[in-house]
Amino acid sequence: MHFREAVEALDLDAAEALLAPDVVFTSPVEDFRCVREINDVNGRVTVMVRPLSAAQALAAAMGAQFERIAEEARARSM
Numbered sequence: 001m002h003f004r005e006a007v008e009a010l011d012l013d014a015a016e017a018l019l020a021p022d023v024v025f026t027s028p029v030e031d032f033r034c035v036r037e038i039n040d041v042n043g044r045v046t047v048m049v050r051p052l053s054a055a056q057a058l059a060a061a062m063g064a065q066f067e068r069i070a071e072e073a074r075a076r077s078m
Contacts (some may be wrong), residue, residue: 006015049055 001009001014001018002010003015003018006012006018067076
C-alpha cells in the first residue's frame with residue numbers, strides 16, 4: 001500500500017507505518033519554504049494551504065494582484 005492509498009482509505013496505522021521513523025510534519029503557514037519540486041508532464045500544480053484563515057488570506061492577496069497580472073498578460077499578447 002502507498003501512503004496516499006492509506007490516507008484515502010483512512011487507514012492511519014498503515015499511513016504511519018509507511019513513514020520514516022524521523023519524519024517531521026511542519027505547517028506551510030509558518031516559515032514556509034519549498035522542500036521538494038515534483039514535475040508533472042501535464043504541468044499541473046497543487047498547493048495545500050492550511051488553516052482556512054491562511055487559505056483565505058492567500059486568496060485575498062492573489063485576488064489583489066489579479067488586475068495587474070491580467071494587464072501584463074494583455075500587454076504581452078499585443
